[in-house]
Amino acid sequence: MDWLSTENVVAVGTALLGIAASGVMLWYERRVPRRKRVGYRVQMDNAIGDDASSGRANRRLGLFDEAPVMSDATLVLLRIENDGSQGIADNDYTGRELHGLTAEFTDRTVRGVSVTQPAGSVHLMDHFTPAAGFGYTGNTLRIPRVPLNPREHFKLLVLLSGGDVGRPIRIVGGIRDGEVHPNRSATPDDKPPLFSRAARTITVVLTVCVLTLAVLVVARDDSPPPIGCARGTLTVTGSTAFAPTVREAAAKYERDCGGSTVTVDAHGSTAGVRELAGLGAQAKRGSPAVIAVSDGAKPPGLPDLAENRVAVVVFALVVNDDVRLRNLSTADVRRLYRGQITNWRQLGGPDLPVRLVSRDANSGTRQVFQRRVLGRGEIANSSRDCVHKDDATAPVVRCELDATEQALSTVAQVPGGVGYSELTLAEDAKGLHLLKLDGHTPSVEALERGDGDYPYREIEYAYTYGRPPADTLVSSFLTYLSRGNGLDVVRTHGHLPCETPEGLKLCAPNETDT
Structure with missing residues (x-):
């Protein structure tokens, strides 16, 4: 089947993938974002020690003045955020307890906690009170029912003792029509990804498909096949000035039309025209496979030569x-x-x-x-x-x-x-x-x-001995050079093809008499 080309397959595949991706995104917009989601991540989990330097660090923080000196102290920074598309109210927390969420630190004991004040979210600080259930016991930290708008967050800086850095930390609790889940771990300066992994994957796949299709379209040769390719051998003689143009056109024709050989043997316009006339006179029948290119019209007295105006x-x-x-x-x-x-x-x-x-x-x-x-x-x-x-x-x-x-x-x-x-x-x-x-x-x-x-x-002429049959290489190459794909070669070499609007005027028969 003609349509089953590489670029068509890639184009159809890209279109189907685009439709599927649009469907997935529509489903995602309709289903997933409606869920309420509380995400959390551990942004820091470091040992702070009991030496002078760590003591200076504790004093600089000014957060745990009442905590005893601990040789095995660790400091954890938790970020809790609303990463869904709907706001979370205090009554969306489903736990039976007064507080909303519980942070659990495996093999460690909570010694102190401080809440940061996010920019633009000062109102959140009013919820972190003992009356709202805020507090800690053993290895657990009780987090109040904090209402969060979409993309809103708060951070908890927790002082711990016992256990090693990196021990599991998780936050548990329930959200009506939603979930509590861990986010990607990040440093304090990191921002959550703008797009989900699914969205990034779909974007990458679509981009690769589009680029592949573009490369196929650009790399392929969109030139139409030459008109009436013919097999055989042909000699082009005559003008040395026009010879570079004819050589390139001949090489291109041979690539486009398999089974053809076009030889360029230029040694002057007049010599080429007279050689063609002599070969034609010697031929017993038909026209010899020779074209003579001439800068200007042929000399008088050669009536059997048929002219073709190619370029100015x-x-x-x-x-x-x-x-x-x-x-x-x-x-x-x-x-x-x-x-x-x-x-x-x-x-x-x-x-x-x-x-x-x-x-x-x-x-x-x-x-x-x-x-x-x-x-x-x-x-x-x-x-x-x-x-x-x-x-x-x-x-x-x-x-x-x-x-x-x-x-x-x-x-x-x-x-x-x-x-x-x-x-x-x-x-x-x-x-x-x-x-x-x-x-x-x-x-x-x-x-x-x-x-x-x-x-x-001057007008550049291509002469043949009489009018060659349409199915011959002589006729095919003349058409290629004067009206087919060879026109691009003529232009590239700085000539004005007779087939162009201005060329038609300059190549008119009376132009040779001006």
Whole structure:
């Protein structure tokens, strides 16, 4: 049965236990508290001796001046209280004697007694008189019929001789519709427990059940299963900037969908798109199990490739940390990449030569940069190591690298280096910082707020050769990435999914023409 899961069993058990506990408490409120109860406890039972120190203690107490010196004297402190919910009147004591209760001290003789005066209960002292039966004989102490309101108490300090400390002490007597019983032993400063043992036990059990249920609910994966899992193998190629996102989504898909293998082999947007076109042309039937991810739309002349708009990706210009500039105008960026700015001091920066760290011709990140920011291509490559010119006539050093991570590490290592990258990878890199463009900060959050003025951004496309059948791994993974559980991965990597309200606007077909 589907409902017979661990969390459901714990939930039902907790509910039943709660109902039972409520019933028990209701019964307890209706039955037990109506009984009248007198409780007593021994709060102290100490030997006081006959030496000088104990003599000083006796004199300090000032209670037993007429008692003889006793080498075997003991001092007992008794607390008697009304621990029920109803008041106890003097006629609620059922004994035939004049007094109400009798305290019995095994093997000891009562030599003297003093009654304390509880705060707020001065009226109780009037009942401790010989006429009310208060007194002692041998090992017994007669306690008067003292009326007690709920939670009210009094204490008796009793001087004894003979016998050892710790010998049994009990109080006997009868209460109409109630009982006299011993309470938990406590020291004079202790307070009686606020809740009974039964109440504490029920509370602990309920708490454990609720915590267990909470752990089960939090720990379990509530994500709905991916739409239409498929088995088989799939290769995702293309953009290196979007590759970290695809790798994590692929790993998550493989965990969610057993029997699937998704390999990510990224080596540039254009190279990936052309590879897909070639594999599709060679296939005798159907669509190859390949997806090409591209930063921006595919080159013209590839009509057999079907597009799927996945997300809006934000890119950023980055400079070495030694270049302390934080903002450049689009006009200055164009001058940099035309070779018209050769030293950063020309833009108000440090005295460092400009070194352009670019991507190769297959890079979608480069193509987006040229299309969205420069409005034209970059100047010719002039360096293999990104530091020295191979062409002495070149205005500035410019090198080309194969991958986003490689470009970022080079900018961080080369003094005066400047380059470009996908935003999230750039934010995580060390030794470099981002540049604003015309005062606009590269930010996905700004796009979600409707600020579309930052220019260096592009739609991320996923291309297939034709439309793959719905039951294939290609189709399933595309759905997972663009509309299924993979959307969380896309967001985690700092991209704006096309399926979001703002993403739908930015991913509209006319967005590529703006």
